[in-house]
Amino acid sequence: MGVSPGIGHGPAYVLAVSVPEPPEGATYTGEADQEKERATAALRQVAGELEARGNQAGGEAEEILKAQALMAEDPGLVVKVRSLIDRGLAAPRAVFEAFTKYRDVLAGSGGYLGERAADLDDIRDRVIALLYGQAMPGLPTAPAEPYVLVARDLAPADTALLSREQVAAFVTEEGGPTSHTAILARAIGVPAVVACPGATGIPHGVRVMADGTSGDVRVEPAESDVADAVSAATARQAALASARGPGRTADGHLVPLLANVGGPAELDAAVAAGAEGIGLYRTEFLFLGRAEPPSEEEQARAYRAAMEAFPGAKVIVRTLDGGADKPLTFLPAPAEPNPALGERGLRRFRRFPGVMDAQLEALAAVGSEDLLAMAPMVATAEEAGWFARACRAKGLPVAGVMIEIPSAALRAEDVLASVDFVSIGTNDLAQYALAADRQLSAVSALQDPWQPAVLDLVAMTASAAARAGKPCGICGESAADPAMACVLVGLGASTLSMGAAALAPVRAALDAHTLAQCRLAADAARSRTTATEARAAARAQLPGLGRLGL
Structure with a gap:
């Protein structure tokens, strides 16, 4: 794929990462306290290295690595390691067994948390290698x-x-x-x-x-094949570079192209790529890896920086989307058999009013009508109404919600009665519609926005928004696919938001097709029964993609 x-x-x-499994029953010489300190120091060092790499990398990598650093110093994990050392196991074996226990729990949970089992493997290997004095490959x-x-x-x-x-x-x-x-x-x-x-x-x-x-x-490709592929890629880049200005179809239908941003480090790239605003500002980066939530002042500075990067443009801020694969040290996490279906997103935000109030007040403190709040993981009209009232009580006149749960798409008209706009998160919408973990490669064929059922849910939401006279954007990864971007516009999406690198291809794809062609592509895709057939049917209605090398 x-x-x-x-x-x-x-x-x-x-x-090929190959850190040997410590021998079963391996013991240590010396004092237990010294062995426990050795293990704790190794965990602490690995956590520090992960966080340092995240700080250096910035953006999405920073968010991911800080979450891993939290795993390395999880209090329950540390207690388990120390307990195993008290029973006589050497530090490397104690670490191995403690991680194995937690890995099995995570893997059995499924959903987002199940995918984190692979993260634990990497952390475990780094700690064991450090204890053995080995260098990781x-x-x-x-x-x-x-x-x-x-x-x-x-x-x-x-x-x-x-x-x-x-x-x-x-x-x-x-x-x-x-x-x-x-x-x-x-x-x-x-x-x-x-x-x-x-x-x-x-x-x-x-x-x-x-x-x-x-x-x-291709393994050992012929030089002529490489030359042809590179030539096609070069021509594609030239074609993409020629598409400039606001997002629009060939017949002038405007479709603002916005950026998905994971933090201040990604603002420059979004501006350079010609983003017309921010369609999804992920605020988790402010909260991850901290013992206390960020202050209202710190949050307001981050939001103000986004507004300064895009003066006069809309900046849509997703409120804290904690839980599942985004553990927050300062918020106690309930024991859940399947966290992806548990207390995450708005549900978790709602249960901690102090954290919620601080974030909404920080957004209000920026004092811009172009800074919009949007709640994640909204399932019902009641939740949408509650969030809208909470925003307005803090002085935020415009409030929106994400459509990521099929129930919200099915009842989009009711949801839209309370809020000013919606934005569809196609990643989670596909995950929940097809019961296919978005992080699990074994079901990746189902976790596909081209699934006709997912397209139907998008169409249902966009139609409800059009009837209500309110915007319906897309901020899932699907908007980064040039063919899908055309289909989404044909389904009625009013804006598209994506990573900065995808803006040029999507701009070029829209510029090469009329709104009528986009609608024909959308209808063709929805008329099929499989994702593969839907993709092929849509592309057959979008001849400009071939000319662009897309």
Whole structure:
């Protein structure tokens, strides 16, 4: 599955992480307190290294790595390690067994939390390697040429600081369109292919070409094939660069193209890519990795910086989306068998009124009518009405909600009666509509916005918004797909929001088609019964994509 567009070619660098399992029953000599301190120090050091890499990387990588740092110092995990050492186990074995217990719990939970089991494996291996005095397998720091990084999966700690000058492409055996590999690849503009079985069997050093659009991976491609692919990619970039200005269809129908932003570090890239505002400002970066929530003043500074980057444009701020895979140290987390279906998003925000009040007051303190609040994970009209009233009580006259849960799409008319706008999060909408974990590669075929059922839910929401005379935007990853972007406009989306790197391809795709063509593509996609058929049917109505190399 191609998850980050472009052509990458170069020698394969196969990353094989192999930290040995500490022997079962391994014991230590010396005092238990010393062994416990050794284990605790290793956990603390790994957490610090993860957080430091996150701070250096910024953006999406910072959010991901800070969440991993929190895992490394989880109080329950530390207590378990110390308890196992008290029973006589050496620190490496105690760490292994403690992590295994927590890993099994997470893996069995499914949903977002289930995917975090892979994160625990990486943290565990780093701690054990440190205790044994071993170095974790590293990546070339000064490669002779950009290489294709191949792995079973890629840990954010390994890839957060890579650049396009170092790596030509990512190829992994696991992962999906919203996996950490995909998110980070798009953030740094590296072509990426995930869910590619047998990739780690590619011999080290053999030349590989990966197409992050189609998902094709070729081992030892002919030089002529590489030349043709590079030529096509170059022509594509030239065509994309020619599309400038506001987002619009070929017949002039305006579709503002906005940016998804994970923090202040991503503002410059969004501005440079020509974003017309911010359609999704993720505020979790302000809260992750902290013992106390950020102050109202600190939050207001961050929101004000976004407004200054986009003067006169709309900036839509998603209120705190905690829970599930975004644990917050200062908010006690309930024990849940399936956190993806539990207390997350608005449900969690609502249960902690002090945190909620501070965030809404910080938004109000900026004092701009262009700064809009939007609640995540809204399931009912009652929740939408409650959030709108909470915003207005704090002096925020405009309030919106995300449509990520099928119940909200099915009753969009009722939801829209209370709020001023909606924005569809297609990642979670697909996950919940198809009962397919968005982080699990085994069900990635179902976790696809081209599924006709998902398109029906989008159409239902957009139609309700049109009848109400209120905006309906899209802020899920699907808007970054040029073909899907045209379909979404055809379904009635009023704005599209995406990562900065996707703005140029989407702008060019819209510029190459009329609104009528977009509507024909949308109708064609919804008339099919599978995601593959829907995609092909839509593309058949969008001839400009081929000319653009999209």
